Amino acid sequence: xxxxxxxxxxxxxxxxxxxxxxxxxxxxxxxxxxxxxxxxxxxxxxxxxxxxxxxxxxxxxxxxxxxxxxxxxxxxxxxxxxxxxxxxxxxxxxxxxxxxxxxxxxxxxxxxxxxxxxxxxxxxxxxxxxxxxxxxxxxxxxxxxxxxxxxxxxxxxxxxxxxxxxxxxxxxxxxxxxxxxxxxxxxxxxxxxxxxxxxxxxxxxxxxxxxxxxxxxxxxxxxxxxxxxxxxxxxxxxxxxxxxxxxxxxxxxxxxxxxxxxxxxxxxxxxxxxxxxxxxxxxxxxxxxxxxxxxxxxxxxxxxxxxxxxxxxxxxxxxxxxxxxxxxxxxxxxxxxxxxxxxxxxxxxxxxxxxxxxxxxxxxxxxxxxxxxxxxxxxxxxxxxxxxxxxxxxxxxxxxxxxxxxxxxxxxxxxxxxxxxxxxxxxxxxxxxxxxxxxxxxxxxxxxxxxxxxxxxxxxxxxxxxxxxxxxxxxxxxx
Amino acid sequence: xxxxxxxxxxxxxxxxxxxxxxxxxxxxxxxxxxxxxxxxxxxxxxxxxxxxxxxxxxxxxxxxxxxxxxxxxxxxxxxxxxxxxxxxxxxxx
Numbered sequence: 001x002x003x004x005x006x007x008x009x010x011x012x013x014x015x016x017x018x019x020x021x022x023x024x025x026x027x028x029x030x031x032x033x034x035x036x037x038x039x040x041x042x043x044x045x046x047x048x049x050x051x052x053x054x055x056x057x058x059x060x061x062x063x064x065x066x067x068x069x070x071x072x073x074x075x076x077x078x079x080x081x082x083x084x085x086x087x088x089x090x091x092x093x094x095x096x097x098x099x100x101x102x103x104x105x106x107x108x109x110x111x112x113x114x115x116x117x118x119x120x121x122x123x124x125x126x127x128x129x130x131x132x133x134x135x136x137x138x139x140x141x142x143x144x145x146x147x148x149x150x151x152x153x154x155x156x157x158x159x160x161x162x163x164x165x166x167x168x169x170x171x172x173x174x175x176x177x178x179x180x181x182x183x184x185x186x187x188x189x190x191x192x193x194x195x196x197x198x199x200x201x202x203x204x205x206x207x208x209x210x211x212x213x214x215x216x217x218x219x220x221x222x223x224x225x226x227x228x229x230x231x232x233x234x235x236x237x238x239x240x241x242x243x244x245x246x247x248x249x250x251x252x253x254x255x256x257x258x259x260x261x262x263x264x265x266x267x268x269x270x271x272x273x274x275x276x277x278x279x280x281x282x283x284x285x286x287x288x289x290x291x292x293x294x295x296x297x298x299x300x301x302x303x304x305x306x307x308x309x310x311x312x313x314x315x316x317x318x319x320x321x322x323x324x325x326x327x328x329x330x331x332x333x334x335x336x337x338x339x340x341x342x343x344x345x346x347x348x349x350x351x352x353x354x355x356x357x358x359x360x361x362x363x364x365x366x367x368x369x370x371x372x373x374x375x376x377x378x379x380x381x382x383x384x385x386x387x388x389x390x391x392x393x394x395x396x397x398x399x400x401x402x403x404x405x406x407x408x409x410x411x412x413x414x415x416x417x418x419x420x421x422x423x424x425x426x427x428x429x430x431x432x433x434x435x436x437x438x439x440x441x442x443x444x445x446x447x448x449x450x451x452x453x454x455x456x457x458x459x460x461x462x463x464x465x466x467x468x469x470x471x472x473x474x475x476x477x478x479x
Numbered sequence: 480x481x482x483x484x485x486x487x488x489x490x491x492x493x494x495x496x497x498x499x500x501x502x503x504x505x506x507x508x509x510x511x512x513x514x515x516x517x518x519x520x521x522x523x524x525x526x527x528x529x530x531x532x533x534x535x536x537x538x539x540x541x542x543x544x545x546x547x548x549x550x551x552x553x554x555x556x557x558x559x560x561x562x563x564x565x566x567x568x569x570x571x572x
Binding site for chain 1: 481485486488489490492493494495496497498501505508509511512515516517518519520522524527528529530531532533534536539541549553554556557558559566568569570571572
């Protein structure tokens with residue numbers, strides 16, 4: 001077993017024991033990133049990472065995260081490191097500041113090694129909408145890693161980094177975590193500052209961790225949560241995130257969302273989730289069926305609200321203040337030609353959909369109604385949590401699908417997020433953990449809880465992780 | 480359903496220059512997506528208020544005091560064209 005097979009927590013312990021240096025760890029991962037068999041990275045900062053590792057190695061006392069490598073989704077701004085959000089619109093763009101969440105992790109001793117591939121502006125569920133390249137699923141290179149944070153998920157699965165950051169608007173952390181057989185968590189809306197996160201849909205966007213264990217995900221989360229004066233929607237965090245220790249689930253009530261266990265869910269996925277629920281019961285949990293009648297309307301609701309917000313947020317990309325631009329002899333032409341040429345097809349589709357939903361004459365029928373359906377979904381979750389502590393469902397209705405399989409049908413791609421969208425609309429924390437295989441590919445179990453219930457969710461996920469004992473190492477992965 | 484006029488109108492509002500082929504594809508795809516989305520138009524939403532923000536927040540205020548921000552140099556660093564410390568843009572017709 002090599003250094004790269006160690007979890008983040010184990011790597012930190014090795015550093016603390018003096019058995020390895022940060023530079024050795026960073027170099028071991030940079031070697032793998034140089035090959036990047038799964039095409040996970042868009043930019044690598046080898047020199048910066050090595051310099052930072054040397055600095056940390058020279059400190060009299062190691063910071064809490066020790067000096068181990070971190071992959072960062074390219075939607076998060078990093079000062080002087082090219083940040084494109086997967087778009088030609090930001091080709092070559094070097095941000096002038098670093099996202100708060102990244103800065104906090106660096107402060108705690110994380111070493112940013114590079115920026116990971118993603119669907120353009122985080123719009124997609126397979127990373128095929130990246131303007132640069134496809135990322136490959138480490139379990140099967142002919143399949144997608146999920147998306148939009150596919151690069152961050154594949155990099156952790158392929159052991160190019162022990163952990164990474166993603167962003168999740170409708171499932172963009174949880175779904176790729178599920179498809180790559182790792183852990184991914186979207187915290188409560190407002191848990192982590194969005195300052196420096198290139199905005200997609202502001203009322204939904206949240207940053208969160210990818211890791212190979214629940215404990216690692218918790219550790220990364222612990223160092224990111226809390227209020228940031230630069231993001232007025234960020235929250236004073238009520239209690240520290242604990243590294244989970246639970247070994248049983250005695251007294252825990254788990255509700256299984258019936259609407260997300262029926263039609264449209266692959267039998268193999270459903271079976272793996274059911275096996276995990278039996279294991280939860282053996283740990284002392286009570287399993288009860290729960291209904292979220294409006295959950296399946298979440299998809300339609302989301303595809304009004306998210307495009308509407310994106311159409312406003314992406315109006316800033318005009319080629320004037322940053323990024324490439326088309327030459328034109330008047331301003332309006334320059335805006336239109338720049339945006340027409342440099343946005344990819346899915347981004348244009350969503351801008352058009354959102355502009356339409358907000359346009360005079362359509363606003364009440366689409367945007368106004370979607371906001372009200374959102375209220376119903378929020379209420380149904382609140383009601384469900386009167387009877388249960390945690391809600392369980394599949395994370396994704398299918399395992400990883402073949403590259404190219406859904407690119408011709410936008411709505412088929414949207415369906416990939418049907419299970420993750422409801423919790424996003426309600427702003428609730430949710431985690432995906434690998435719970436088994438179907439046709440040799442990983443299946444994710446999603447656990448969601450009330451706002452601020454991160455510690456209980458993490459404990460639940462950790463206890464289950466121990467008895468599921470999923471091997472996160474993709475078969476055939478080069479050492 | 481969306482017609483060509485609507486596609487052109489929305490593209491104009493969104494400041495997107497689409498060519499003829501793109502317009503046609505956009506019309507077909509948006510119409511297809513809207514067929515699914517139309518499900519929410521049939522729901523009974525009488526008396527249901529809209530949600531704009533999921534976590535309750537009071538007004539978030541701060542003291543109105545000067546504090547460090549982006550330097551002019553940083554703010555202009557990535558611009559395509561800069562004149563006299565400002566962003567340069569083509570003329571407006």
